Amino acid sequence: MSKPIRIGIIGAGGIARGAHIPSYQSYGRDVEVVSVSNHNKEKAVECAEQFSIPHAYENEQQMLDEMDLDAVSICTPNKFHAAQAIAALKAGCHVLCEKPPAMTAEEAETMAWEAEKAGRILTYGFHFRFQPEVESLKKYIDGHELGEIYAAKTHYNRRRGIPGWGVFTNKELQGGGTLIDNGVHMLDTALYLMGYPKPKTVLGATYQKIGHRPGVGLMGEWDDENFSVEDMARGMITFENGSSLMFESTFAANIEELSSKKVSIVGDQGGAELFPLKIFQEKYDTLVDTTPAYVEKRDVHESLVHDFIECMLHDKQPVSTPSEGVLIQQIIQALYESAKTGEAVNI
Known part of the structure; x- marks a missing residue:
């Protein structure tokens, strides 16, 4: 059996706890949420304890450097989406980023370019x-x-x-x-x-x-x-x-x-x-x-997160694409x- 997909969560607020983390954990043995980061370390630790996640970080770049992740969910305020997505893509991670893509069209374009350059999935939280x-x-x-x-x-x-x-x-x-x-x-x-x-x-x-x-x-x-x-x-x-x-x-x-x-x-x-x-x-x-x-x-x-997982497992195109994020x-x-x-x- 192949190793499970290793997931990191960036942002430990309501959308992470209410949607992303439970949805990853409901998928089964093919997926493991191994770390969570939040600028408030206490909040990251609290979230990790709540969902039995083994590692908690204050800095997402440190998490990306140390945890050998396959993918991340970005669940932070919009201001941080672009920088965090780009850092994750450069670290070789697939990225599920909450909506909207970014703060500006230029940021969304850069995110799309970095995803193509890295050969990684970049998709957005348009769950409707x-x-x-x-x-x-x-x-x-x-x-x-x-x-x-x-x-x-x-x-x-x-x-x-x-x-x-x-x-x-x-x-x-x-x-x-x-x-x-x-x-x-x-x-x-x-x-x-x-x-x-x-x-x-x-x-x-x-x-x-x-x-x-x-x-x-x-x-x-x-x-x-x-x-x-x-x-x-x-x-x-x-x-x-x-x-x-x-x-x-x-x-x-x-x-x-x-x-x-x-x-x-x-x-x-x-x-x-x-x-x-x-x-x-x-x-x-x-x-x-x-x-x-x-x-x-x-x-x-849950359907959104599970589709993201299926795309990684089976090399599929996500429902929401980087080019649509730019538009x-x-x-x-x-x-x-x-x-x-x-x-x-x-x-």
């Missing part, structure tokens, strides 16, 4: 791709059931859903707010279903209207005095193939629903919506709506730039 509804709709699209996809619309809105933990409201560490936290998941899902077309023009607007003052916190009490990110982001993207996408996300807005997410796809032979999945077509001179009778329940974080980072950067200048940005 593993939702059974998304997978089903992707099969419809790949089977040409919807024809040419030329328009999409997406939103992920919360009435009062500002995270009251972590650094989600710290612009210096995260680079932004709702756009790159919850909104980016729906943005990626739409782009994935559209075939990740190359962006052409981006027009965006961001707002900070609620997070900078005290309020009702449905996801914990946030630090309103140090709230430095947007609580709403909106935009429209046009693509080189002529398609377009409208986007909206909020941490907090005066809307009816406490939380709502949706992706709408329009093709010349049919359309669809997520979540839940509905398909709209014209067949045999009849307008037909199709909904699934049953949708599988699944831990999508979505270009769009994110352009949305923020457009919001700042008030002008559309050409990519």
Whole structure:
């Protein structure tokens, strides 16, 4: 029997403990989480003890130098993604990096280049791709059931859903707010279903209207005095193939629903919506709506991590690729730039 894949975890916060580590450990004997690093050594030790991980580090570079790792998960604030991913790739590791890829498009491009140079997998934590509804709709699209996809619309809105933990409201560490936290998941899902077309023009607007003052916190009490990110982001993207996408996300807005997410796809032979999945077509001179009778329940974080493992074991292409990471980072950067200048940005 071959040796198990040796995994190191960079960052010992909620996403590492709640998703990555349990998902690796649930895979079986082919995988072993052997080390965890965190800038706060006590937190790394605590995490290691919680999950029976043999080694804990304060410095990820020391971990990479000493542990002979095959792969790492990067579960740190966005500011550190690029440097840590590049260091891991240079150490010969495959990399699963949480979303978004980086802070800038240039960083994402460098990460992609380093992965290609090293001949290692680099993939991102866009776990909504593993939702059974998304997978089903992707099969419809790949089977040409919807024809040419030329328009999409997406939103992920919360009435009062500002995270009251972590650094989600710290612009210096995260680079932004709702756009790159919850909104980016729906943005990626739409782009994935559209075939990740190359962006052409981006027009965006961001707002900070609620997070900078005290309020009702449905996801914990946030630090309103140090709230430095947007609580709403909106935009429209046009693509080189002529398609377009409208986007909206909020941490907090005066809307009816406490939380709502949706992706709408329009093709010349049919359309669809997520979540839940509905398909709209014209067949045999009849307008037909199709909904699934049953949708599988699944831990999508586990599916994401297990797919990463399968890619390493069987030399497969990951569902989320470095080139897609570059494209979505270009769009994110352009949305923020457009919001700042008030002008559309050409990519």
